[in-house]
Amino acid sequence: MVNIVLVTGAAGRVGTCLVDGLPGHGHALRLLDARPVEAAGHETLRGDIHDTELLDQAMKGVGAVVHLAGTPSTSATFEETLTANIEGTYRVFEAARRAGVGRVVYASSNHAAGFTPRQELAPADVPVAPDSHYGVSKAYGEALGRYYSARYGMGVAALRIGSFGRRPPNARALSTWISPGDMVRLVHACLTAPDLTYAEVWGVSANTRGWLDLAAGRALGYEPRDDAEAYAGEMPELDHDDPEYAWLGGRVVES
Ligand code: 15L
Numbered sequence: 001m002v003n004i005v006l007v008t009g010a011a012g013r014v015g016t017c018l019v020d021g022l023p024g025h026g027h028a029l030r031l032l033d034a035r036p037v038e039a040a041g042h043e044t045l046r047g048d049i050h051d052t053e054l055l056d057q058a059m060k061g062v063g064a065v066v067h068l069a070g071t072p073s074t075s076a077t078f079e080e081t082l083t084a085n086i087e088g089t090y091r092v093f094e095a096a097r098r099a100g101v102g103r104v105v106y107a108s109s110n111h112a113a114g115f116t117p118r119q120e121l122a123p124a125d126v127p128v129a130p131d132s133h134y135g136v137s138k139a140y141g142e143a144l145g146r147y148y149s150a151r152y153g154m155g156v157a158a159l160r161i162g163s164f165g166r167r168p169p170n171a172r173a174l175s176t177w178i179s180p181g182d183m184v185r186l187v188h189a190c191l192t193a194p195d196l197t198y199a200e201v202w203g204v205s206a207n208t209r210g211w212l213d214l215a216a217g218r219a220l221g222y223e224p225r226d227d228a229e230a231y232a233g234e235m236p237e238l239d240h241d242d243p244e245y246a247w248l249g250g251r252v253v254e255s
Pocket residue numbers: 072073074108109110111161162163164176249
């Protein structure tokens with residue numbers, strides 16, 4: 001078990017879910033966000049990940065970082081992603097390296113490979129094929145993780161997260177959904193898997209209509225329990241030539 005787990009972007013949607021769920025798996029959390037974090041009983045730091053002094057303070061005594069901070073918007077401009085995701089992710093990896101932190105769990109996205117056509121079963125390390133500047137920024141974070149793993153011996157898991165939410169937000173998500181419970185299980189697995197060097201894993205639940213191979217996540221100990229099929233009755237059927245069906249990134253490939 002790691003010591004303190006630093007969560008960047010702890011006030012966001014995924015962050016809030018992890019703050020609720022990770023302590024139940026025995027993790028002690030330190031929370032960092034530019035926004036106020038409402039989480040009684042946890043050590044919190046308020047500020048920007050571009051603030052080197054703050055990051056150095058945040059990394060003290062930390063065994064692993066879960067890096068979520070950044071823009072989650074697939075329509076963010078290059079300038080926005082440059083600052084929030086590309087530079088921000090570099091700052092976090094660098095601070096982790098300086099502090100000797102052994103492991104980083106990085107929130108990548110399916111949009112790093114959004115131009116992947118639907119197929120029988122896509123491996124989690126399917127080649128980078130971004131569908132947006134956002135996707136490009138996530139591919140950069142993956143490359144950075146692979147570099148820090150090879151160069152500095154850091155264990156890095158890049159989560160190619162699908163569609164996170166309490167329920168699948170749309171018909172596409174019947175294939176790409178990850179539930180809050182599975183998100184916690186996935187991050188816990190990545191924090192505790194022995195012998196992690198660098199791995200890309202799909203951040204999705206065990207969806208009946210899924211086509212993203214869960215093998216890489218399972219190899220790290222991730223056992224998803226949820227399935228978007230429970231919501232299928234509420235969703236329209238998608239035409240097979242609809243980008244929402246045809247491409248991993250859905251309609252983002254056309255934006
Ligand atoms: C993501 O990476 C985005 O942050 C989120 O806004 C959704 O677009 C999600 O992917 C998705 O593909 O559903």
